[in-house]
Amino acid sequence: MPLILPGNVGSATAATGFNVDNSCMFNDGDSAYMHKTPSSAGNRRTFTFSAWIKRSGLGAEMGIFTAGADANSGQFFTIMFTDADELNVQFYEGGFQDLKTNRKFRDVSAWYSIIIAVDTTQGTAANRIKIYVNGTQESSFASSDYPSEDWDSAVNNTEIQQIGVRRNGSSALAGYYDGYIAEAVLVDGTQAANTDLGEFDEDSGIWKPIDVSGLTFGTNGFYLDFEASGNLGNDANGGTDLTEVNLAAADQSTDTCTTNFATLNPLHSIGAASELSQGNLEYDPAGHHRIISTIAPTSGKWYAEVKGIDNPDKFNAGVAHYPMPANGSASSFAFGQGVNADVGRFANDFGVKANGDYGNSNSYSSYMASLESENNNIVGIYLDLDNYKIYFSKNGTLVSSTGKNLTNNGEPYGFISVGEAATFQWNFGNPSFALANTAITDDNGFGAFEYSPNITGDSAAKKFYALCTKNLAEFG
Numbered sequence: 001m002p003l004i005l006p007g008n009v010g011s012a013t014a015a016t017g018f019n020v021d022n023s024c025m026f027n028d029g030d031s032a033y034m035h036k037t038p039s040s041a042g043n044r045r046t047f048t049f050s051a052w053i054k055r056s057g058l059g060a061e062m063g064i065f066t067a068g069a070d071a072n073s074g075q076f077f078t079i080m081f082t083d084a085d086e087l088n089v090q091f092y093e094g095g096f097q098d099l100k101t102n103r104k105f106r107d108v109s110a111w112y113s114i115i116i117a118v119d120t121t122q123g124t125a126a127n128r129i130k131i132y133v134n135g136t137q138e139s140s141f142a143s144s145d146y147p148s149e150d151w152d153s154a155v156n157n158t159e160i161q162q163i164g165v166r167r168n169g170s171s172a173l174a175g176y177y178d179g180y181i182a183e184a185v186l187v188d189g190t191q192a193a194n195t196d197l198g199e200f201d202e203d204s205g206i207w208k209p210i211d212v213s214g215l216t217f218g219t220n221g222f223y224l225d226f227e228a229s230g231n232l233g234n235d236a237n238g239g240t241d242l243t244e245v246n247l248a249a250a251d252q253s254t255d256t257c258t259t260n261f262a263t264l265n266p267l268h269s270i271g272a273a274s275e276l277s278q279g280n281l282e283y284d285p286a287g288h289h290r291i292i293s294t295i296a297p298t299s300g301k302w303y304a305e306v307k308g309i310d311n312p313d314k315f316n317a318g319v320a321h322y323p324m325p326a327n328g329s330a331s332s333f334a335f336g337q338g339v340n341a342d343v344g345r346f347a348n349d350f351g352v353k354a355n356g357d358y359g360n361s362n363s364y365s366s367y368m369a370s371l372e373s374e375n376n377n378i379v380g381i382y383l384d385l386d387n388y389k390i391y392f393s394k395n396g397t398l399v400s401s402t403g404k405n406l407t408n409n410g411e412p413y414g415f416i417s418v419g420e421a422a423t424f425q426w427n428f429g430n431p432s433f434a435l436a437n438t439a440i441t442d443d444n445g446f447g448a449f450e451y452s453p454n455i456t457g458d459s460a461a462k463k464f465y466a467l468c469t470k471n472l473a474e475f476g
Contacts, residue, residue, distance in 0.1 A: 017201075018211045020052070020256040022226040023182035024247065025279040026164045028057055031176055032251070033164035034224075034233045034242040042156035042219030045120045048192035049079060049155075050185040052209060052257040054111045056280045057178030058085055058266065063166030064114065064177055065186070068154035072096065072169035075154040079116050080166050080175060081105060086142060089116055089129055091153065097145035099129055101138055108266060108280060109294035111182070111257040113198055113207055119191035120151040132194045135207035156188045156220040163224070163242060180279060182256045183209055183225065188218025209257055213237070226252055253279065255430045255468075259446065262295035262304075262415070262428040262467040268322075281425065281432030288420040290343070293428065295467050296322040296412035300475030302383040303442070303453035303464035304415050305427040308354075313372040314422035318343040318351015319383050319390060321411035343418050350390055350406060351416065352379065358392075358404060368392060368399040378450055382464050383413060396451035415467070429466025442466050444474070 026032045049065050061083050068076035076092040088100040105112060115132035122128045125146040131138040147153070155161070163184060164177040185197065192215075199210050213236065217223060223237040229249040233242030255261040263280035268291070275285045283291055293304075308315040320343070343351030344359020352358050358367035371377050371394075380393035382403075389403040406413070417424045425433040429447025439448035447453065447466030455462040465471040 018209055018258070020182050020209055020225075020258045021254065023052075023054070023180040023253045023256045024224070024226045024232050025180050025251045025253045025255075026177045026247075027251075027278050028060075028062070028176040028178035029277050030246045031173070032244075032246040033162055033173070033176060034244050034247070035160055035162040036233075036240055036242045037160045038156065038158055038220040038240070040219065041158055042188040042221075044075065044152040044154070044156050045150060046118065046189055046191050047153075047155050047218075047221075048115065048117045048185070048187040048190060048197075050113070050115045050183070050187075050192070050197045050212075052111050052113050052182040054180040054255065054257075054260070055081070055105065055108050055178070056180070056263070056266075056276070058106055058108065059083055060178075061166070061175035062177045063162070063164065063175045064181070065184075066162045066166045067157065068092075068159050069167055070169065070171045071167050074159070075152055075157065076167070077153045077155050078166045079114070087114065087131065087133070087138075089131065091147060093147055093151055097147070098143050099131070099145055100141060100143045101131070102140040102142050103133070103138065106267070108263065109260075111260055113209070113257070115192070115194055115197055117191045117193075118153070118155070120147050120149060120153070123149065130191070135194050135198055135200055137194070155186075156218075161186075161220070180253055180255055181224075181226075183212065185212055185215070185223050186217070186221045187215060188221040190216065190218070250434060253430055254448065255279070258470075260469040261430040262293045264291045264426060265294045265414075266291075268292050278425075278432050281427070281430070282423065283417055283419070283426070284423045285419050286421065288341075288418070290316075290341075290416055290418040292320060292322065292414040292416045293467065295428075295469075295472065296414040297383075297385055297467070297472060297476040298410070298412045299385050300471070301386060301462065301464040302467050303449070304381050304383075304467060305378050305431075305450055306381065306415075306417055307376060307378045307425040307427070307433050308371065309423045309425055309433075310375055311419070311422035312375055312377065313354045314419045315354040315371045315377075315379075315424075316343040316351060316418035317379055317381065317424070318349060318416055319381065319406070319413045320346075320349035320416045321409075322414050341418070343416060347407065348411070349416060350404065352392055360404070368394060380451055381415060382453075382455060382462070383415070384462065384464075385413060391455060393451065398455060401455070429468055442471070444471060446471055
């Protein structure tokens with residue numbers, strides 16, 4: 001089941017080399033996307049699209065890049081995920097065609113590098129569209145249609161070009177992307193090699209990004225680095241910007257392919273996928289459901305904030321072992337299952353309830369001031385896996401300097417929330433809510449928190465860190 005454990009921190013661990021600062025978070029519930037229509041045609045036969053993506057939603061059609069307004073006419077071309085989570089390059093040439101992977105893309109904890117390199121002037125059909133995932137060319141396909149030699153696509157034509165959506169056969173917008181996109185590149189006029197857009201780390205062998213700003217982007221190419229929060233569609237190459245639709249400065253993210261932050265895991269929860277939104281950082285369970293984070297450390301000190309924005313009498317949050325207990329059982333464990341019980345019911349989870357009680361092993365006692373009558377409280381959770389302690393704060397004020405004890409049985413810990421018709425907004429260092437105060441980082445310079453991730457006032461300060469892969473590589 002997709003999650004990040006120590007020793008499996010992926011491509012976002014490299015401390016050296018090119019660093020990607022920002023991504024753009026697309027929330028499908030907002031119908032968010034970007035677009036532009038070139039004023040003149042470029043090279044419609046030879047081009048490359050590349051992006052790093054981190055999925056939030058699964059099991060639905062989602063467009064990444066689309067050229068053309070009608071899926072069933074002209075030279076329509078789109079790169080998308082299918083409702084079965086395959087990567088699919090679709091195009092229209094006298095009929096509907098597609099090049100679809102056998103591979104499924106269902107890891108919501110991972111950043112994927114997706115490169116689609118096209119050259120329809122190639123004499124060999126299989127060379128006309130090349131798909132690279134994390135630097136390696138795909139060779140196993142569920143369907144393998146290739147365009148005719150010298151076919152002219154809608155890419156780089158004077159037709160609408162879009163990021164984060166596709167079109168259906170009636171020209172309506174469909175398949176909004178749900179997740180994060182970083183380093184989105186369109187190269188007009190070149191079927192780029194994978195090594196033009198990334199490289200394998202010489203020590204780990206992991207595919208990682210490189211500086212692409214020196215590429216020749218051509219007439220209608222672009223480079224979206226998402227570093228201008230007030231203009232997320234800015235073409236860093238200096239070309240015409242893309243127009244943002246239903247995107248705002250708050251959709252700029254620091255969760256990237258070089259610093260991968262924790263989110264909530266839809267594959268390890270109970271309830272519908274629709275209960276998650278905003279890059280899997282906002283949780284709105286319809287029933288008495290629980291969910292856990294995508295990153296689960298076994299050592300180190302970790303800090304997260306969770307904000308209850310409605311129905312405060314349903315607030316439940318804390319930590320639990322991976323995997324969580326299966327539904328209805330305190331002793332059995334299974335991925336993909338949650339449990340309809342408050343935090344603290346089992347021996348494997350520890351947390352606070354709305355009434356201020358702290359619980360573990362179905363034993364609850366008074367601990368902190370009640371949260372029941374107040375919306376927008378921010379509860380800070382300090383997870384100390386070096387000493388197996390947990391601390392809580394309310395709106396920046398520590399509840400107790402002694403904390404509560406955790407069990408140490410070698411299992412990794414994740415952050416959890418439980419609720420019913422209550423909305424939780426999480427911040428693992430990449431906030432899902434606007435910060436009222438100046439953002440506070442951890443001592444490594446990562447994260448953006450409302451309150452300090454450190455505990456002070458003891459004989460020695462305890463330093464806690466944002467739950468991201470760079471910190472995990474050092475402390476996890």
